[in-house]
Structures are given as C-alpha cells and as structure tokens.
Amino acid sequence: MKRQYDLIIIGAGPAGMAAAIEAGKSGVSAMVLGDQWSPGGQVYRAIERVRPEKLATLGADYRYGQHLARQFREAYAEYLPGAAVWQVEPDLIVNFIIEEKAGQIKAKRILIATGARERPVPIPGWTLPGVMAATAADVLLKSHGIVPCGRIVLAGSGPLLFLTAARLVDFGVMVNAVLDTTPFANYISALPALPKALLAHEYLLMGLRMKQRIHRSGIPVYRNVKNIEAEGSNAVETVRFSSNGKTRKLKVDTLLLHNGVVPDTQITQQLDCEHIWYDMQRYWQPLVDKWGNTSDSGIAVAGDAAGIAGAKAAEVSGHLAALEAVYRLKVISRQERDLRAAPLEKRLLREKAVRPFLDRLFRPDPGLLVPSDDRTIVCRCEEVTAGEIRKALELGALGPNQLKSQTRCGMGPCQARMCGLTVSEIIAEYRNEDVSKVGYPRIRPPIKPISVDQLADLELVD
Amino acid sequence: MFKRLDHINEPTVTITIEDRQIKVPAGDSVAAAMLAAGIVTARMTPISSAHRGPYCMMGTCFECLVEIDGVPTQLACQTQVREGMNVTIQRGLRDLAT
Numbered sequence: 001m002k003r004q005y006d007l008i009i010i011g012a013g014p015a016g017m018a019a020a021i022e023a024g025k026s027g028v029s030a031m032v033l034g035d036q037w038s039p040g041g042q043v044y045r046a047i048e049r050v051r052p053e054k055l056a057t058l059g060a061d062y063r064y065g066q067h068l069a070r071q072f073r074e075a076y077a078e079y080l081p082g083a084a085v086w087q088v089e090p091d092l093i094v095n096f097i098i099e100e101k102a103g104q105i106k107a108k109r110i111l112i113a114t115g116a117r118e119r120p121v122p123i124p125g126w127t128l129p130g131v132m133a134a135t136a137a138d139v140l141l142k143s144h145g146i147v148p149c150g151r152i153v154l155a156g157s158g159p160l161l162f163l164t165a166a167r168l169v170d171f172g173v174m175v176n177a178v179l180d181t182t183p184f185a186n187y188i189s190a191l192p193a194l195p196k197a198l199l200a201h202e203y204l205l206m207g208l209r210m211k212q213r214i215h216r217s218g219i220p221v222y223r224n225v226k227n228i229e230a231e232g233s234n235a236v237e238t239v240r241f242s243s244n245g246k247t248r249k250l251k252v253d254t255l256l257l258h259n260g261v262v263p264d265t266q267i268t269q270q271l272d273c274e275h276i277w278y279d280m281q282r283y284w285q286p287l288v289d290k291w292g293n294t295s296d297s298g299i300a301v302a303g304d305a306a307g308i309a310g311a312k313a314a315e316v317s318g319h320l321a322a323l324e325a326v327y328r329l330k331v332i333s334r335q336e337r338d339l340r341a342a343p344l345e346k347r348l349l350r351e352k353a354v355r356p357f358l359d360r361l362f363r364p365d366p367g368l369l370v371p372s373d374d375r376t377i378v379c380r381c382e383e384v385t386a387g388e389i390r391k392a393l394e395l396g397a398l399g400p401n402q403l404k405s406q407t408r409c410g411m412g413p414c415q416a417r418m419c420g421l422t423v424s425e426i427i428a429e430y431r432n433e434d435v436s437k438v439g440y441p442r443i444r445p446p447i448k449p450i451s452v453d454q455l456a457d458l459e460l461v462d
Numbered sequence: 463m464f465k466r467l468d469h470i471n472e473p474t475v476t477i478t479i480e481d482r483q484i485k486v487p488a489g490d491s492v493a494a495a496m497l498a499a500g501i502v503t504a505r506m507t508p509i510s511s512a513h514r515g516p517y518c519m520m521g522t523c524f525e526c527l528v529e530i531d532g533v534p535t536q537l538a539c540q541t542q543v544r545e546g547m548n549v550t551i552q553r554g555l556r557d558l559a560t
Contacts, residue, residue: 035521037542042520049489051468084521084540117522127525129502129515136519139539140464144487144494150463171467234513235502253463264522380517381524383509413524413535449535 004106005031011113013041014311015303017072018318024076026326033083043311046143087445102458109325116261116304120418122376125230134164134258147173150253155179158260158362166210169217179225190361197357269443277436280359291324313351369425379419381412393430400441410441464497475545493526493538505552
C-alpha cells in the first residue's frame with residue numbers, strides 16, 4: 001500500500017468497481033477501499049462467494065455482478081476490503097480502519113461511491129428484536145444462505161419490498177403477508193411519467209413479473225396499509241395495521257420493513273459538502289455536476305450516494321466520474337474525456353428514464369414519515385421518542401443540532417443514520433416549514449467507531 | 463426465527479455464543495451466526511434495558527453491539543467469526559474499566 005494515490009475510491013459496489021476499471025485503463029494509481037470483505041456492494045453482495053445453485057435463483061441481474069467483479073479484479077487498481085473509512089479530510093486525506101488498525105492515505109482526487117441505505121421509517125415497536133430492514137434479509141440470503149422461517153410479514157413500499165418477497169418465495173420461504181403502504185393516489189400521479197419509463201421497459205417488466213410471482217404464490221397482499229404497529233415483549237410477536245380502513249392483526253416472528261432507499265451521505269455530510277433536498281423521494285443528496293463533482297474541490301460522488309438511480313446507472317456514473325478524474329489529473333485531454341463520455345451519457349439517460357415514474361409511484365406518504373404516535377422511538381440509539389422531540393421543539397429547540405443537544409437525539413453510535421431524516425421531517429411539520437430549510441444534524445468524524453488507542457497508533461501520512 | 467438453506471459444507475469454526483458452543487461457517491458474520499442459532503437479541507440498551515437485535519445487517523444501524531472476547535461494543539454484523547471466539551450479549555453500559 002502506498003502513502004499517496006492519484007485516485008481513492010470509497011466503496012466497492014457497482015459505481016466503485018466501474019470507476020476502478022475505468023481509471024485503471026488510463027494508468028492512474030487508484031485504491032479502492034471497501035468496507036465489506038469482498039466486492040459487490042449491496043446489490044451484488046457476496047457475488048464472488050455465492051454458491052452456483054443459488055446464482056440461478058438469484059436471477060440474471062445479480063449474476064451480471066460476476067462479470068463486473070471479474071473486470072474489477074483484473075483492473076489496474078488496488079483494492080482493500082474490510083476497510084471502514086472514519087474520516088475524509090478536505091485536503092484529500094482518507095482515514096480508515098482495517099483489522100482494528102487505523103490507517104491514512106492521501107489522494108489527488110477522491111471518489112465517494114458509498115451507495116444507499118434503507119430509509120428508516122419509525123413505527124411503534126420497530127426496535128423489537130425480529131423487526132428488521134428488508135435488505136437485512138437480502139444480506140443474510142446472499143452472504144450467508146440464511147433465510148427467515150416461522151411467520152414472516154413484509155411491510156412498506158417500493159420495488160425492493162416486492163423484490164425481497166419474491167426472492168424469499170424463490171428460495172422456498174413461506175411469506176405470510178405483504179403489507180403495501182403505497183397510497184392509491186400515487187398510481188394516478190405516476191401515470192404522466194409512464195411514457196418515459198417505457199424507454200427502460202425492462203425495469204417495468206421486472207416489476208410486473210415480481211408481482212406476478214407473489215400473486216401466484218398465494219401470499220395475501222394487503223393494500224393501502226396504514227398505522228402499522230409491532231408488538232411484543234422481548235421480541236416481535238404481532239403486527240397490527242389497517243388496510244383499506246379495516247383494522248387487522250397478524251402473528252409474526254420476523255417483520256421486514258422497507259420504505260425505499262436513500263443516498264448514504266455520511267461522508268459528504270462529514271465533509272460539509274453542499275446538499276440539496278430531493279422532495280419527490282424526500283432525501284438529501286450531495287449537490288453534484290454531471291461528472292459527480294461536489295462543492296468540494298477534488299471530491300466527487302458516483303452511484304446511489306449521489307441520488308438513487310439503481311445498479312446499472314451507478315455503474316455508468318462510476319465510469320463517468322473516473323473519466324473526469326483522469327482528465328483532471330491531466331492524463332487525458334478534455335476532448336478525449338468528452339469522446340469517451342458521450343456513449344456513457346446516452347446510456348445513463350436511458351437507465352434513468354424509469355426513475356421519474358418509480359419515484360412518483362413510490363413517493364413516501366409524508367404522513368408516514370412523521371410518527372403521529374408520541375410513544376414511537378425516533379432515535380433508536382438514545383431511545384428518544386417522537387413525543388420527546390416535539391416537547392423539545394415546544395421548549396424552543398431551533399433545529400436538528402439544538403434538538404441533538406437537548407434530547408441527545410442523533411448522538412448515539414449510528415450518528416443520525418437512523419433518525420436524521422425523521423428529525424428533519426418532524427421539525428418541518430412542527431414549524432410548517434420546508435424540509436430543505438430545516439437542514440440535517442451536523443455530522444462529525446469519526447463516522448465509524450475508532451478507539452483512542454487506535455487513533456494514537458495512527459501513522460500520519462503528512 | 464432464521465434457518466440455513468443448506469447443510470454447512472464449507473470450512474467451519476467453533477465459537478461460543480452465550481455459553482453455547484456452535485460450529486458455524488468461517489465466512490459467517492457474528493450477527494448471522496447468532497440469528498441462525500436462534501438468538502435475535504444482541505444487547506440490552508444502556509437506557510432502559512430494552513432488548514435489541516440486528517436490524518440492518520450492513521453496519522448502518524449500530525444495534526447489533528455485542529461483547530466479543532471481552533471487548534465490548536463490537537458490531538456483530540461487521541465482524542467475522544474466528545475459531546474460539548466468545549460472544550456475549552451486551553447488557554447495559556459497557557464496563558469502562560476494561
């Protein structure tokens with residue numbers, strides 16, 4: 001491992017891998033830091049290790065990751081798996097921790113490709129063991145061949161909710177119910193975006209086929225679901241909800257929640273890059289140009305971390321960001337960059353054609369994002385409820401940071417990854433203000449756990 | 463409740479979880495091993511002793527904090543199992559004296 005690289009890429013999912021492949025073609029020195037133990041990110045998780053029998057069932061879209069991972073391994077770029085980045089400094093020093101040792105490397109340019117994370121939507125009882133994010137089931141399946149058993153209910157909205165249900169069915173798991181919270185009104189408001197979505201019709205076909213599989217398997221799908229509550233003493237035992245106005249209760253052992261994914265902006269927030277609020281899907285994303293350049297010189301973002309657009313779009317954006325990096329490093333000319341970028345930009349437009357439709361169809365119900373029940377825990381780490389947050393607002397807390405000081409909301413180990421968006425929504429609703437004005441809690445390093453011991457042993461690169 | 467899809471036919475290690483010795487695939491994360499062994503609780507919170515278990519399985523939620531080989535507050539889903547590892551549920555605040 002060198003002390004300095006031309007390009008450091010944070011993340012080894014489709015965007016990170018593609019960027020490494022592209023950068024390698026121009027001979028720049030590149031280092032990819034991935035926090036998982038093998039490449040693939042979330043969408044192609046465990047792609048190198050998965051058993052051949054599982055590959056067929058996981059589908060062609062997942063299998064494609066093998067091809068990408070192979071190219072990545074052959075690329076002229078170094079790769080360090082198991083490296084968790086805990087701070088990126090504005091003068092382009094990347095601090096990470098690997099096998100419990102802290103390390104530091106310098107770059108001429110940094111590309112953040114940290115992907116997406118689940119949108120956390122608090123419901124009463126969501127902190128009970130047995131209540132998990134739907135993507136957790138995906139991780140367990142792909143990385144470990146482990147599936148839920150017993151009574152399983154999936155609840156929420158978005159393509160991944162149905163994909164997870166369909167996947168479980170494909171692997172012979174009995175799913176007891178799917179609770180769909182997609183508001184009926186969304187179907188109407190999404191219609192105008194449908195013609196454009198047809199340009200990328202394979203996404204729509206995939207969605208229809210998923211729904212077909214679920215329908216054919218006989219799983220009851222409840223629609224227009226509201227007021228979901230998980231109940232139990234030391235683990236989830238029942239789930240209560242209403243569907244089309246009728247109240248229901250189901251026994252459950254594993255409750256998988258999913259409400260879409262949002263960009264993982266922990267690093268760009270830590271760097272204080274400019275962010276913009278994407279209202280249609282109610283999340284923050286870093287302000288970037290078409291090459292992924294942020295408001296911070298030398299720092300770019302590619303893939304879902306810049307805005308949710310899926311695996312294929314992430315791959316293309318990784319190539320584009322790497323081309324830009326190679327141009328800025330003065331290894332290729334502007335003309336060559338633009339020439340090589342042209343077909344990629346065309347492809348990106350096509351991959352993104354389905355987004356306006358999906359983003360409208362799965363627009364989160366604003367009512368869902370602000371817990372009405374005061375007992376609902378918003379900050380899981382510090383056990384701060386919606387009621388306590390509203391009380392602090394009544395007492396005059398002006399914004400997310402003051403709220404943090406007053407209630408400890410956002411001060412726990414997850415550093416607002418699970419509560420940040422909800423806090424912004426609660427404040428916006430309370431003050432009848434746009435979320436874009438409310439802002440987000442300030443994120444300070446270290447963004448991954450590191451001990452004083454480990455810090456003390458850190459060899460500085462400058 | 464969780465189960466493994468297939469019989470384990472890859473290299474295994476023996477670890478102890480809450481005084482139970484089990485053989486698990488060497489590629490398991492501690493969190494995966496716990497769930498497959500029927501343990502959904504990873505910790506009891508420092509504030510109210512509420513039971514918490516893995517939620518995201520990808521190192522984002524910081525719920526699966528367990529004590530491994532005497533070292534507290536380890537993220538189970540981001541830690542790979544090792545031969546002879548001893549895992550216990552973290553009950554309340556970590557002991558600062560360690």
